[in-house]
Amino acid sequence: xxxxxxxxxLLAAAAFGVAWGVMPVAGQTAAYRAPRTxxxxxxxxxxxxxxxxxxxxxxxxSAGPGRVVALGAEDAVVPGLGIVEGGPLPYxxxxxxxxxxxxxxxxxxxxxxxxxxxxxxxxxxxxxxxxIVQSTKTIMMAFQYAGAVRTIYMDEHKEAPADSWMxxxxxxxEGETLVIDSTGFNDLSWFDRAGNFHSDTLHVVERITPAxxxxxxxxxxxxxxxxxxxxxxxxxxxxxxxxxxARLLEFRCVExxxxxxxxxLRKVQK
Amino acid sequence: MKHRTLAALSQSGGVLVVAIAVxxxxxxxxxQAPSSAKPLPAAPAKAAPAAPAxxxxxxxxxxxxxxxxxGYWTNSTYVPLERPDKVTKATYTPEEFAAVIKEAxxxxxxxxxxxxxxxxxxxxxxxxxxKSQSAFVKNDLRTSLIVDPPNGKMPPVTPEGQKRAADRAAxxxxxxxxxxxxxxxxxxxxxxxxxxxxxxxMNAGYNNNYEIVQGPGYVMILVEMIHDVRIIxxxxxxxxxxxxxxxxxxxxxxxxEGDTLVIETTNLxxxxxxxxxxxxxxxxxxIARVDADTLSYKFTITDPATxxxxxxxxxxxxxxxxxxxxxxxxxxxxxxxNTLAGARLEDRKAAEGAAKKTSN
Numbered sequence: 099x100x101x102x103x104x105x106x107x108l109l110a111a112a113a114f115g116v117a118w119g120v121m122p123v124a125g126q127t128a129a130y131r132a133p134r135t136x137x138x139x140x141x142x143x144x145x146x147x148x149x150x151x152x153x154x155x156x157x158x159x160s161a162g163p164g165r166v167v168a169l170g171a172e173d174a175v176v177p178g179l180g181i182v183e184g185g186p187l188p189y190x191x192x193x194x195x196x197x198x199x200x201x202x203x204x205x206x207x208x209x210x211x212x213x214x215x216x217x218x219x220x221x222x223x224x225x226x227x228x229x230i231v232q233s234t235k236t237i238m239m240a241f242q243y244a245g246a247v248r249t250i251y252m253d254e255h256k257e258a259p260a261d262s263w264m265x266x267x268x269x270x271x272e273g274e275t276l277v278i279d280s281t282g283f284n285d286l287s288w289f290d291r292a293g294n295f296h297s298d299t300l301h302v303v304e305r306i307t308p309a310x311x312x313x314x315x316x317x318x319x320x321x322x323x324x325x326x327x328x329x330x331x332x333x334x335x336x337x338x339x340x341x342x343x344a345r346l347l348e349f350r351c352v353e354x355x356x357x358x359x360x361x362x363l364r365k366v367q368k
Numbered sequence: 369m370k371h372r373t374l375a376a377l378s379q380s381g382g383v384l385v386v387a388i389a390v391x392x393x394x395x396x397x398x399x400q401a402p403s404s405a406k407p408l409p410a411a412p413a414k415a416a417p418a419a420p421a422x423x424x425x426x427x428x429x430x431x432x433x434x435x436x437x438x439g440y441w442t443n444s445t446y447v448p449l450e451r452p453d454k455v456t457k458a459t460y461t462p463e464e465f466a467a468v469i470k471e472a473x474x475x476x477x478x479x480x481x482x483x484x485x486x487x488x489x490x491x492x493x494x495x496x497x498x499k500s501q502s503a504f505v506k507n508d509l510r511t512s513l514i515v516d517p518p519n520g521k522m523p524p525v526t527p528e529g530q531k532r533a534a535d536r537a538a539x540x541x542x543x544x545x546x547x548x549x550x551x552x553x554x555x556x557x558x559x560x561x562x563x564x565x566x567x568x569x570m571n572a573g574y575n576n577n578y579e580i581v582q583g584p585g586y587v588m589i590l591v592e593m594i595h596d597v598r599i600i601x602x603x604x605x606x607x608x609x610x611x612x613x614x615x616x617x618x619x620x621x622x623x624x625e626g627d628t629l630v631i632e633t634t635n636l637x638x639x640x641x642x643x644x645x646x647x648x649x650x651x652x653x654x655i656a657r658v659d660a661d662t663l664s665y666k667f668t669i670t671d672p673a674t675x676x677x678x679x680x681x682x683x684x685x686x687x688x689x690x691x692x693x694x695x696x697x698x699x700x701x702x703x704x705x706n707t708l709a710g711a712r713l714e715d716r717k718a719a720e721g722a723a724k725k726t727s728n
Contacts (some may be wrong), residue, residue, distance in 0.1 A: 101651040135584065143583045228598060231583040233438060234431065235403035238581045238588055240597040247595050249579075251693070262694035286699070330501050335610045342608025346599060348615040352559055356550050359448030365715065 132308035134275060135232060140308055141275050143232045145339040145346065148223035148316075151178025153210075155292035156223075156332060157187060166206040175291075181223070181332040187294065193325040200293025208291055213351035215246050215263035217287025218280055218302055219318050219332070227339050229346050237269060237276070241344045244337040250278055253299060259281020260297055297324035312338040377710045391502035425659050427627055430582050430704040437580045437587065437657055442688035443569060443665065446472055448641075449681060451512035451520030458511060458520065465509045473500035498573040504576075513681040515553040515666075522643060522679055528675035533644050547711035550704050557704065559697035561616050561640050565596040567633050567651045568642065568667035570683065578685065579692045587622060587629060594697045600631055609635045615649065616640055628656040646673040661687040 105214045132140040158180035164173025174318075189197060200207055209214065218226050226242040235253035240246075250269040258266030258281055266282035285298040301321040314336040323327040361368070388560025428436040446469050451458075452695040460468065478500040480487040492498050512520030525533070532646035536695040546552045556562045556572075563572040569591065585605055591596040600622040609619040622631045631653040656664045663685040670678040 134615060136433075141584075143586075163399075215694075215696055228383055229584050229586075229598070231581050231588040233581045233583055235438075236579075236581045238590065238597070240599060241587065245594075247590060247597050249590075251691075256691075259691070260693065263696050263699060264694060343605070345601065345606035347613075348617065350560065350616055356558065360550040360704060360708060363550075363705065365544065365712070 121155050124217055127276070129199075130308060130310055132311075137234045139232070139234075139271055140276070141232065142230050142237075142276060142306065142314065143306060144230045145227050145344045146314060146336040147227040147339055148225070148334055149337050150181060150223060150334055151176045151222040152181045152332075152334065153220065153225055153290055155179060156180060156290045157182050157292070159292070169367070181334045183331040183333060188327045188330055190325060190327055192297075197295060199291050200288070200295055204291060204293050207221055207293070210285055210291065211355070213244055213355045215244060215287065216241070217263055217283065217289075217296075218248065218267075219304070219320075220287060220318060221246050221248065221264070222304075222318075223334060226349060227344075227346055240346060242349050244349060244351055250276075263287055265300075265302070272305075274307050276306040278302075278306070282302070295325065296320070296322045299324050306336075309335070314339060373720075406448070409554070412690060416599065427657055432584050434582055434624070435629070435657055436582070437629065437655060438582055438661060439580060440688040440690040440692070441578045441580065441663055441685040442503050442505075442576045443564075443578070443683050443685045444499055444502060445508060445513075445683065446499070446585045447508055447510055447513050447570055447683075449513045450522060451514070455511045455520075458507045458518075460511060462509065463659065473498070476500055497505050499574065499652060502574070502576075503686060503688045505684055510682075513683045515682050516680040517677070523677040525644065526672070526674060526676055529644060529671075532674070536641075545581045545711075547707055550708065553704065553707075555640060559594055561596070562591075562593045564591045565584075565617055566595050566642065567598075567617065567620065567631070567653060568669070568681070568683075569653075569665070570642075573696070574691075577688050577692055579690065579717055590692055592692050593695045595695050600629070609634075612636070618651070625654075628654050630654055639678070642669070644674055645669065645671050648673055658684070 132142075135141045135143070154175050155178065159175065159178060160189075161177040162175035164170070164175065166173050187197075204213070210220075210224070215221075221228070221239075221241050221243070224241070224243045228239055228241040231238045231240070235251075237250040237252055239248040239250065241248075246264060248264050248267055250267045252269050252271075255268040255270075256266075261282055261284040263284060263286060265280040267278050267280040269276060269278045271277070280302040281300070283296065283298055283300040285296065285300075288295050299322055303319045303321075305315075305317045307315045315333070316336050317331060317333040319329050319331050320326070357368070380689075412705050421542075430438070470516050473641055477493050477500070479491065479493070492500070496502070510520075514520050514522065517523055540552075543549075543552045546554075550558055563570040564576060564578070569578070572593070575592045579590040579592075581588045581590070585602050587600040587602065589600070590596075591598065596617065598617060598620060600620050601621050602624065603619060608620070608621070609615070614635050614721075616631040617637060618637075619635040620633045622629055624630070631651075633651040633653070634648075636645075636647050636649055637652075638645075642649065642651075649669060652668040652670070654664070654666040658664050664682065665683045665685055666680060668678050668680045669675070
């Protein structure tokens, strides 16, 4: 009697464990529970980098010629499947015309060329690493590109006191996911090198979830009524930089673009 | 607020930006820093005695046990780096120091006369950018930030250091006027780096704000201008830079000595010399939480190519008010464009004027 009861209990417990993901079941993957920081939150500290071609064009795109003939294949557009979910970007008609104009004039208009701050979400997939330093009240994201910085306020959530390039980010935890709600953007950054853009009514909600010790799943919902007819989503993986001694270096590119921006105003041309 | 020309603003190694980036205006409320119950030490070597009536303060720790340095801080101060020539003692009396601050504050608040050459369009006082309008270190009565040498001045400069200074000056003259090209302008005006970053981290004219955030194995210091992030890896977890890799803020490595964060920085690129330093300057910083409202910040400069001996300064930080605003300096740098364009316009007018004279 006792043995049968114990066996039944064991079987029930096993089934229960399977349903909750303790053992993987065909067609289901167990939800990953990240190690915790000392204050009990999923640990997203580290040096991360996207490994895709979204910075060229967030939509799926083939390879193509570059902007500068002399740079040949080094400036050619690298193909990518894109990170936008569900079809072409839902531009409003006037906005689509502006996107096309942006693309045609990208050599002079792309803010990345002038070492301007990348904005959000472009900072997350520009092909240089960034570092997350995670504390209880604040999560900082420091980007190698142009030394850009995002402050994620985890404690007091306030409204953006002013518009900025990198926006104002309020964050909170939902289980394993870091949810970041960002507003307060100016209209000066782009989403990519292809001229996809936003206005100053941009609203970005990101969800960052550790997928395993070395990968984060990143999703973002973009809402901007002045540009798009409906909200839309993008998603990608962030990869941990694992080499021994991995660190950010300085990419202080302002110095490298001074002749580009101010060269025509020199007293004596070079 | 007196008119400040580019020349007046430039200090060797630390520069103020005349062009105020659109997004960088910090609406600082004129106010008082919360005052510490304990005065800072009058003689730097002694520990501060606890004020008798104050509740005993214990050093807070982060959840993973590091001393908690986190928060918003400012190193804004009226204490100069070097002791003024006329001053022989190490500390002012409270009355003397109050007079120093009062005099400096009233000079800051002076308004220029409209219609005169000295008149400014953007007055610091109106924008709340005067030093006296924000939190600044109030209880440091010393006559110099330098504590060693004891005379409060930097040690003598070596012959090599003097030659380097002369070479740099000659190069500046050879390059021409600051309005000939952007590369002739001070690095702060070019939005390349400002005094607050260093290292060592020094106060500049305004927005001397820092935010410290700590995660496991890293201390991160956000310098408001120019949104510089110093990421200090603890205990060699980051690869050391080889000799040939140089950076504006160098290569900083940290470790804890008791409750003091010690940061060693090498591999500077020499493009932002500190008081004439060489690219081989080594900066050793020591940061500790003294009480709820105070960080002690001490730095030692070791640069045998420039000074005959290492020298040390203490530049404490006091609690400031957040948030840190985005300082998109380069993105809003209309000042450089307008200054250069104006100079070229003057060149053309001068050329046209000369042409008229010769044809008459």
